[in-house]
Amino acid sequence: LVNYKKEQAAAHGERGEQTKAELIETLIPALDVLELSVKHTDSAELKLLEKQFLYALKSLGVERFGAVGEEFDPRRHEALAKRGEEHKVESVERSGYSVGERIIRPAQVII
Incomplete structure (x- = not known):
């Protein structure tokens, strides 16, 4: 009975994470547009909106990654082009x- 409860709890956790991932997948395109808008404008309002959006996602356990200088990791990064010899973003x-x-x-x- 104890093992059954542990298995059920683990399965429930996996379903919850799957549902969360599916929800995040639907929100990412909107966040992409927001991120591009912030990069190309000086709007304090857009920057605040992006910050709040990312804070809300972080509270759900979502991490945004990909920063200049990071070590390239093929599990986390998709290389669109390679310019240098180092494996840094x-x-x-x-x-x-x-x-x-x-x-x-x-x-x-781009690495």
Whole structure:
């Protein structure tokens, strides 16, 4: 009975994480547009909105990743081009997102 309860709890946790990942996948395109808008304007309002959006996602266990200078990791990054000899991210074309150990979308980067 104890093992059954543990198995059920683990399965419930996996379903919850799967549902969360699916929800985040539907929100990512809107966040991409917001991120691009922030990069190309000086709008304090858009920056605040992006910050609040990311804070809300973080409270759900979602991590945005992909930053200049990060070590390239093929599990977390999708290389669009390679410019240098080092395996470090030179620019981020699209951020990546994860929930726990699950990669929702790899970051698209130039190394």
